[in-house]
Amino acid sequence: MKKNKKLKRLVLGFLGIAVFLGIWQLAGTLGWVSTKILASPTDVVATFIDKLTNPKPDGSTLPQHIWASLKLALIGFGAACVIGIPLGLTMGFFKGMDHFFNPLFEIIRPIPPLAWIPVILLILGIGTTAKAFIIFVAAFVPCLLNSYVGIKRTRTTLINVAKTSGATDMQIFFKVGLPSALPMVFTGVKVSLGTSWATLVAAEMLSSSVGLGYMIQRGRTIVRSDIIIVGMLTIGVIGAILVFLLSLLEKKIAPWRNKK
Amino acid sequence: MAEARKQITVKGICKSFQNQEQSLQVLQDVTLDVNENEFLVILGPGQCGKTVLLNILAGLESADSGTVEFANGTPKYGEIGFVFQRYALFPWKTVLQNVEMHHKFQRVPKKERREQAMHFIRLVGLDGFENAYPAQLSGGMKQRVGIARAYATRSNIILMDEPFGALDAQTRYQMQDEILKIRSAEKTTVIFVTNNIEEAVTLGDRILLMSNKPSSIVREYVPELPRPRQNTDRAFMDLRNVIAQDMDLAL
Ligand SMILES: Nc1ncnc2c1ncn2[C@@H]1O[C@H](COP(=O)(O)OP(=O)(O)OP(=O)(O)O)[C@@H](O)[C@H]1O
Ligand SMILES: [Mg+2]
Numbered sequence: 001m002k003k004n005k006k007l008k009r010l011v012l013g014f015l016g017i018a019v020f021l022g023i024w025q026l027a028g029t030l031g032w033v034s035t036k037i038l039a040s041p042t043d044v045v046a047t048f049i050d051k052l053t054n055p056k057p058d059g060s061t062l063p064q065h066i067w068a069s070l071k072l073a074l075i076g077f078g079a080a081c082v083i084g085i086p087l088g089l090t091m092g093f094f095k096g097m098d099h100f101f102n103p104l105f106e107i108i109r110p111i112p113p114l115a116w117i118p119v120i121l122l123i124l125g126i127g128t129t130a131k132a133f134i135i136f137v138a139a140f141v142p143c144l145l146n147s148y149v150g151i152k153r154t155r156t157t158l159i160n161v162a163k164t165s166g167a168t169d170m171q172i173f174f175k176v177g178l179p180s181a182l183p184m185v186f187t188g189v190k191v192s193l194g195t196s197w198a199t200l201v202a203a204e205m206l207s208s209s210v211g212l213g214y215m216i217q218r219g220r221t222i223v224r225s226d227i228i229i230v231g232m233l234t235i236g237v238i239g240a241i242l243v244f245l246l247s248l249l250e251k252k253i254a255p256w257r258n259k260k
Numbered sequence: 261m262a263e264a265r266k267q268i269t270v271k272g273i274c275k276s277f278q279n280q281e282q283s284l285q286v287l288q289d290v291t292l293d294v295n296e297n298e299f300l301v302i303l304g305p306g307q308c309g310k311t312v313l314l315n316i317l318a319g320l321e322s323a324d325s326g327t328v329e330f331a332n333g334t335p336k337y338g339e340i341g342f343v344f345q346r347y348a349l350f351p352w353k354t355v356l357q358n359v360e361m362h363h364k365f366q367r368v369p370k371k372e373r374r375e376q377a378m379h380f381i382r383l384v385g386l387d388g389f390e391n392a393y394p395a396q397l398s399g400g401m402k403q404r405v406g407i408a409r410a411y412a413t414r415s416n417i418i419l420m421d422e423p424f425g426a427l428d429a430q431t432r433y434q435m436q437d438e439i440l441k442i443r444s445a446e447k448t449t450v451i452f453v454t455n456n457i458e459e460a461v462t463l464g465d466r467i468l469l470m471s472n473k474p475s476s477i478v479r480e481y482v483p484e485l486p487r488p489r490q491n492t493d494r495a496f497m498d499l500r501n502v503i504a505q506d507m508d509l510a511l
Binding site: 158160165166167171 | 315318320336337338339340341342344345346348350352361362365366409413
């Protein structure tokens, strides 16, 4: 019964993708859209396989692009986690921290990440640091916000249990607040990862000679929609893989949530 | 009964809460004594401030006015056991970890705190479940963990806040027997809060009736019933009816 359902779901999922690809392919062969403007799926696959080893026409092979982008996104994302999570948790738990940082954060929060680009360029130039910083800015907010809300939602009774057991504030923070907040922290991290991956293209459009964003940008300049699409799909697939890896980690860290 | 030694003296406790520009008076002049090693039941209708009163006794909240005096000096956190309303177990901790938490916070060495925790897990009849997570337990079992955890503090005062309120009638009766058994094994003062008259009469050495908000203690009963008490007993039913009438009056 359960296996059947899973199979059905899998089949339907594949069917969805297949129908989409079919229509896309037909659009080209039946001449609805010029294949010059929109490359067909078969072209895209061919380009994908070719790009695995061929640096032409944009200067680097696909793995090189992926590696460059991944490095950039992970630096920005990593920094956002390392700073955003502890800050969010301590702000949510310790009143003084909250009062000190909250007004500042409320002002910074509504500024869209892309609005940071000019000032970042002015200060940091156009190197890797600048690009990583843009990703950091985008990824930082969901990390901080979810950690903050997560720890604030710690059940008062659980805090009271710890207090009546003689726990210190620090023990309550680490043993009660932190584990309570963990599911939301993870949600924040997942959103952050998605955001950093999505901001990548914008960051790499600044100025790059390598990276998936650069590859897409380059594809547009030389009018090669197959390259653009390979770049887009690669971003999509890698984003999905990263989020999947995070869910695995989440299950490992929070085993009590699946022991029903 | 021989003159009992007073353990806690509560005098004139008042407590109100400020909620969006209006003030809610919950406790008004609550005065009571708690004797050493007695099983004191505080019986009151829903929302009358029973939890607030226990929180004040435990030091989790402070009264607006009035005093709480302990014969052996005001206990620090960790020196009063508290069984919370609706379980309050840590979902990410196993039964054993939940019970040994108190000792862990006090940095008791692992081996010793394991032994202590296992002693109380056996006492509440949960041996074999020490590595289960709360989500895997039934309501009655969860509350057993809460009781074991409170007793594991080894304090001589244990507060119980409607511990069986969320249980079905069958489990409730069973847990009432259980709590009396535990109590004969571990001599402590128990302050037990409930809104269930029958439960109060089954358990209490003494019963204090609380009125509706703003609440105070309005009556005291000392059931002269032999234990184990049967709710089919004449005297049991009489007392139950008296309390039920008083409760209606008090509301
Ligand atoms: N921290 C608080 N802030 C504001 N109001 C509160 C607070 N704690 C309790 N109250 C109010 O005080 C009243 C009494 O609450 P309390 O939880 O003590 O009642 P109770 O007798 O334990 O009820 P129950 O039988 O449902 O457990 C309620 O009306 C509640 O809304
Ligand atoms: Mg209550």
